[in-house]
Amino acid sequence: MPRLFNLARRMDSILSGFPKLRAKIDSVCVEYHQIQENCNYDIDANGERWLLQTLAGKNRLKTAFDVGANHGDWTAEVLQASPAASIHCFEISPPTFQKLSAQLSARKGNVVLNPFGLSDSSGEIQIKYCPEGDGGTTMFDTVLNLRTETISARVACGEDYCADHGIKTIDFLKMDVEGAEHLVLHGFGKMLDPAKIPVVQFEYGMVNIITKFLLKDFHALFESHGYKVGKLFPKSVRFREYRFSDEDFLGPNYVAVSPQIAGLLEKKNGG
Secondary structure (H helix, E strand, C coil), rough: HHHHHHHHHHHHHHHCCCCHHHHHHEEEEEEEHHHHHHCCCCCCCCHHHHHHHHHHHHHCCEEEEEEEECCCCHHHHHHHHHCCCCCEEEEHHHHHHHHHHHHHHHHHCCCCCCCEECCCCCCEEEEEECCCCHHHCCCCCCCCCCEEEEEEEEEEHHHHHHHHHCCCCCCCCEEEECCCCHHHHHCCCHHHHCCCCCCCCEEEHHHHHHHHHHHHHHHHHHCCCCCCCEEEEECEECCCCCCCCHCCCCCCCEEEHHHHHHHHHECCCCC
């Protein structure tokens, strides 16, 4: 590393007289770093499909919760990987829920559609809906440059929902809730246990600057319950102890899994 750092310093000194070229190289390096860190929201390429197929191949994808289901794309991927899976979808935004219902209307034998979100309490709340990009709808300030409308929505606790529906285990809990992941997790109470929910996928990114629930906090929460935490890559998960340098807000997808599941997913080539 010292050699690379010194080489970079010498290169920067040489380029000091060429500011446009210097800026271009810097931009390319930033983009390359983001590629290396899998800053990728494409389910076909970022590891999400690989993760579902891997779990389905081990008969570990029978029951899933899609929290922040949006238009149902992730649920469709689950059904492709495991056609007999039972999936409970939660969508907090009423306008988005209408789109979700239309998308999955033919799959109601497998899918339970819930027109509310999950949180750490039950009731009615105000959310910021993004009509121009409803994937950015959030309980918090949006980090996207999108127009928002404040609308009413409903939330419930995951633990209460499971009790009401007789659900004792969830093979895969996926959350894409624009910063409310920690609230969803707290709402599961004693259900948050690797023996009951062996796989949790969550997003981490710029919105965590607003919520002040950092990657460090995710590690602390999950590890206190016996999970291993790692970042999702195209064909593996990189598990390692938290480092302050990991707090880069690049995201997008991390998983917390039981130690047994970690052995199926672990990144083998270091990094």
